[in-house]
Amino acid sequence: MPPIQLKRTRTAISFDIKREICEYMVTNPNVNQGGVASFFNKKYQKLNIDRTTINKIWKSHEKWLSVLSTSQTSHIFRHRSVQFPELDKAMQIWTSQAIADGVPLTDMIFAETSIFIQCH
Incomplete structure (x- = not known):
């Protein structure tokens, strides 16, 4: 056995x-x-x-x-690469500008901004 x-x-x-x-x-x-x-x-x-x-x-x-x-x-136990690097870079730039301008950041604002960036 x-x-x-x-x-x-x-x-x-x-x-x-x-x-x-x-x-x-x-x-x-x-x-x-x-x-x-x-x-x-x-x-x-x-x-x-x-x-x-x-x-x-x-x-x-x-x-x-x-x-x-x-x-x-x-x-951190697992690293996942970014699926859309261009969108990620654009969102990083937008986020840093929004923080500098004092814009309150919410999930809805991020979602709308990412859709806007993807369309343009």
């Missing part, structure tokens, strides 16, 4: 921890991925990081090493 495999639960790892893992691997090149996983499992006991997870993080190590550490990155 084959052994029963327990289903692994997904562990969300923040940008800061991923960057820390990559920095650790750069400074300790002789430590294998299993050793890195056990080190971070001891350091962050609530996380259950597997060796394969370390491998996936290391494959994108250039991305994680370029992430700047801010108070917001400790709460």
